[in-house]
Amino acid sequence: xxxxxxxxxxxxxxxxxxxxxxxxxxxxxxxxxxxxxxxxxxxxxxxxxxxxxxxxxxxxxxxxxxxxxxxxxxxxxxxxxxxxxxxxxxxxxxxxxxxxxxxxxxxxxxxxxxxxxxxxxxxxxxxxxxxxxxxxxxxxxxxxxxxxxxxxxxxxxxxxxxxxxxxxxxxxxxxxxxxxxxxxxxxxxxxxxxxxxxxxxxxxxxxxxxxxxxxxxxxxxxxxxxxxxxxxxxxxxxxxxxxxxxxxxxxxxxxxxxxxxxxxxxxxxxxxxxxxxxxxxxxxxxxxxxxxxxxxxxxxxxxxxxxxxxxxxxxxxxxxxxxxxxxxxxxxxxxxxxxxxxxxxxxxxxxxxxxxxxxxxxxxxxxxxxxxxxxxxxxxxxxxxxxxxxxxxxxx
Amino acid sequence: xxxxxxxxxxxxxxxxxxxxxxxxxxxxxxxxxxxxxxxxxxxxxxxxxxxxxxxxxxxxxxxxxxxxxxxxxxxxxxxxxxxxxxxxxxxxxxxxxxxxxxxxxxxxxxxxxxxxxxxxxxxxxxxxxxxxxxxxxxxxxxxxxxxxxxxxxxxxxxxxxxxxxxxxxxxxxxxxxxxxxxxxxxxxxxxxxxxxxxxxxxxxxxxxxxxxxxxxxxxxxxxxxxxxxxxxxxxxxxxxxxxxxxxxxxxxxxxxxxxxxxxxxxxxxxxxxxxxxxxxxxxxxxxxxxxxxxxxxxxxxxxxxxxxxxxxxxxxxxxxxxxxxxxxxxxxxxxxxxxxxxxxxxxxxxxxxxxxxxxxxxxxxxxxxxxxxxxxxxxxxxxxxxxxxxxxxxxx
Numbered sequence: 182x183x184x185x186x187x188x189x190x191x192x193x194x195x196x197x198x199x200x201x202x203x204x205x206x207x208x209x210x211x212x213x214x215x216x217x218x219x220x221x222x223x224x225x226x227x228x229x230x231x232x233x234x235x236x237x238x239x240x241x242x243x244x245x246x247x248x249x250x251x252x253x254x255x256x257x258x259x260x261x262x263x264x265x266x267x268x269x270x271x272x273x274x275x276x277x278x279x280x281x282x283x284x285x286x287x288x289x290x291x292x293x294x295x296x297x298x299x300x301x302x303x304x305x306x307x308x309x310x311x312x313x314x315x316x317x318x319x320x321x322x323x324x325x326x327x328x329x330x331x332x333x334x335x336x337x338x339x340x341x342x343x344x345x346x347x348x349x350x351x352x353x354x355x356x357x358x359x360x361x362x363x364x365x366x367x368x369x370x371x372x373x374x375x376x377x378x379x380x381x382x383x384x385x386x387x388x389x390x391x392x393x394x395x396x397x398x399x400x401x402x403x404x405x406x407x408x409x410x411x412x413x414x415x416x417x418x419x420x421x422x423x424x425x426x427x428x429x430x431x432x433x434x435x436x437x438x439x440x441x442x443x444x445x446x447x448x449x450x451x452x453x454x455x456x457x458x459x460x461x462x463x464x465x466x467x468x469x470x471x472x473x474x475x476x477x478x479x480x481x482x483x484x485x486x487x488x489x490x491x492x493x494x495x496x497x498x499x500x501x502x503x504x505x506x507x508x509x510x511x512x513x514x515x516x517x518x519x520x521x522x523x524x525x526x527x528x529x530x531x532x533x534x535x536x537x538x539x540x541x542x543x544x545x546x547x548x549x550x551x552x553x554x555x556x557x558x559x560x561x562x563x564x565x566x567x568x569x570x571x572x573x574x575x576x577x
Numbered sequence: 578x579x580x581x582x583x584x585x586x587x588x589x590x591x592x593x594x595x596x597x598x599x600x601x602x603x604x605x606x607x608x609x610x611x612x613x614x615x616x617x618x619x620x621x622x623x624x625x626x627x628x629x630x631x632x633x634x635x636x637x638x639x640x641x642x643x644x645x646x647x648x649x650x651x652x653x654x655x656x657x658x659x660x661x662x663x664x665x666x667x668x669x670x671x672x673x674x675x676x677x678x679x680x681x682x683x684x685x686x687x688x689x690x691x692x693x694x695x696x697x698x699x700x701x702x703x704x705x706x707x708x709x710x711x712x713x714x715x716x717x718x719x720x721x722x723x724x725x726x727x728x729x730x731x732x733x734x735x736x737x738x739x740x741x742x743x744x745x746x747x748x749x750x751x752x753x754x755x756x757x758x759x760x761x762x763x764x765x766x767x768x769x770x771x772x773x774x775x776x777x778x779x780x781x782x783x784x785x786x787x788x789x790x791x792x793x794x795x796x797x798x799x800x801x802x803x804x805x806x807x808x809x810x811x812x813x814x815x816x817x818x819x820x821x822x823x824x825x826x827x828x829x830x831x832x833x834x835x836x837x838x839x840x841x842x843x844x845x846x847x848x849x850x851x852x853x854x855x856x857x858x859x860x861x862x863x864x865x866x867x868x869x870x871x872x873x874x875x876x877x878x879x880x881x882x883x884x885x886x887x888x889x890x891x892x893x894x895x896x897x898x899x900x901x902x903x904x905x906x907x908x909x910x911x912x913x914x915x916x917x918x919x920x921x922x923x924x925x926x927x928x929x930x931x932x933x934x935x936x937x938x939x940x941x942x943x944x945x946x947x948x949x950x951x952x953x954x955x956x957x958x959x960x961x962x963x964x965x966x967x968x969x970x971x972x973x
Contacts, residue, residue: 260948269903499955505663552656559895561957
């Protein structure tokens with residue numbers, strides 16, 4: 182067994198409680214990592230001996246960010262669409278087809294290389310777990326291929342054959358739902374932990390409530406957990422459908438009616454509302470009202486939604502800064518949502534919190550306090566701590 | 578003479594014109610650096626021989642960002658004030674006194690170390706020129722000291738004794754103006770290129786129009802160029818005063834009346850309006866309307882205003898992304914304002930544009946197009962290119 186003691190921690194943020202206002206911050210703390218797991222946390226003065234020692238020189242240690250919503254398996258560039266949107270063109274989901282075309286023609290190696298470089302970028306910004314959706318293949322073979330590639334990088338893979346209705350099925354929606362719930366699900370399920378649907382009556386490209394219910398139920402029957410894209414472009418049935426079906430996460434939640442908030446609050450143990458402020462930034466949408474959701478007792482997560490159309494950012498610190506500026510999160514609530522909250526949305530208890538027995542997914546901040554995640558927007562102060570490389574990096 | 582040829586440039590953004598909509602983009606280009614200056618730009622196929630060769634592997638090269646407004650000489654932490662403001666407390670300039678107290682008690686070495694690390698952070702984010710203001714000393718000795726330290730890192734130093742009225746002069750404003758225009762100016766001028774005033778009748782801590790005029794005229798008489806903090810907290814006389822006195826830059830411009838816009842448009846050759854969207858983000862202020870200013874023909878710059886109170890960000894890419902999302906800049910206009918525009922606000926023609934004879938201050942983007950500065954918010958895709966370190970860095 183290989184053990185490492187981490188000392189010199191200016192502030193240890195454990196997120197070891199259940200109250201998003203409390204981060205379980207410890208001073209004068211040290212922790213011991215044993216074979217990738219947290220073996221011990223306590224006062225530095227009491228730290229046991231270990232094979233190696235890393236001194237982080239007063240920096241902050243937080244749980245690695247859990248980015249619980251991303252679409253990283255893609256090829257092609259949509260910066261021109263972004264520019265058009267910044268000059269007033271609205272988003273309706275139609276641009277997804279552009280990425281589908283590029284992704285279908287890319288080789289496996291190219292997709293794996295692109296995905297790997299995006300995950301490296303995320304780690305360099307402090308993310309240690311990332312959920313990865315398919316959804317730019319939209320054929321049986323291309324969806325299975327995307328998930329096989331994603332599975333090389335993450336266990337949190339999500340089958341999103343129901344991302345949009347592909348162009349070739351626009352006049353046969355029931356035919357596409359049959360494909361998604363039949364052969365495509367069968368081919369995808371071995372490589373997926375989750376199933377997801379873009380439930381959005383406001384987009385002709387997305388799925389209505391009945392279609393979404395049918396797809397999610399088929400996924401559950403195949404043993405997959407449920408996630409839903411809902412209420413992104415306007416009020417709709419998605420949030421209540423997600424709660425009704427016991428989904429682990431309902432994502433976007435930009436437009437919520439009181440009944441949606443009530444349903445989310447009542448389901449707080451089961452269903453997490455995952456907010457995606459980067460999308461609202463990049464699509465000029467109104468921001469979700471996190472303060473309202475927190476007051477109601479809703480469980481919240483924050484994620485990037487990193488994707489080439491509506492938010493090509495991999496930065497959880499930037500998401501946190503936006504959540505504080507625009508959504509009514511306090512810095513503590515935002516960090517909790519980006520770690521323990523997003524872990525809960527993946528039904529994981531071994532990540533997102535630094536407690537003995539959990540994975541030692543540590544992120545280090547070049548700052549005296551976690552407050553700097555919001556206080557220093559756009560500055561890359563966070564990075565995932567590689568224990569093997571750490572001594573060298575921190576000596577710089 | 579040492580020469581380096583830079584090849585493999587995916588997109589060379591020169592900003593070599595005067596129209597902010599046109600970036601002077603060249604394809605298949607190479608450039609030669611001779612002793613830190615640009616010696617040649619042309620088609621890669623025609624590149625002359627050089628001592629060394631750097632291949633940037635398809636990346637974008639842009640002029641290094643010119644961050645024409647910063648307050649980097651300070652000690653202490655104001656993250657708690659930031660959190661208070663995010664939960665509703667308004668900004669009135671009063672927090673500056675907290676930093677004044679911390680800065681006065683810091684040693685020269687500590688201030689130089691802190692300043693150096695902030696400039697390193699900026700270079701790592703693509704900035705190659707930074708203007709640095711004093712203004713956290715507010716005594717004769719402390720202001721001179723701040724400028725002496727700043728001068729070790731930049732030629733663009735600005736005497737800002739008139740940042741706020743220090744607590745000890747709150748009941749003797751004329752006495753403080755006499756100090757600033759007398760002994761403090763005399764002590765500061767040898768280390769400063771510019772003088773600046775926080776002209777803001779909406780803050781009891783800042784200076785009114787008559788006070789500001791007196792201070793700026795004294796600075797001009799001492800040979801300093803003029804800059805003004807104006808119209809940040811509400812409409813006021815600052816913009817028109819800056820134009821009247823021929824200031825090189827008038828900064829913030831958050832609240833403008835039609836007469837202010839007209840004055841800035843008429844003075845476009847002389848006076849640049851420097852917009853600071855990061856401040857508006859971090860103080861929950863409305864954003865300046867850049868589209869209105871561009872339509873009127875006003876010369877614009879973008880800068881961070883990096884400081885511990887109202888915007889502790891050193892990231893020009895983040896500023897560009899905000900300018901596009903919130904102020905009505907196109908990505909091209911924002912990049913022009915952050916390079917050629919901010920160089921103009923410093924009355925410099927040797928930086929901010931990549932043309933033969935100019936400084937070879939190159940910034941490289943890990944992206945296929947400059948559009949990614951806005952398209953990838955929060956992602957550190959830009960870095961200043963160190964020619965000596967480049968071969969190693971780019972090989973990674």
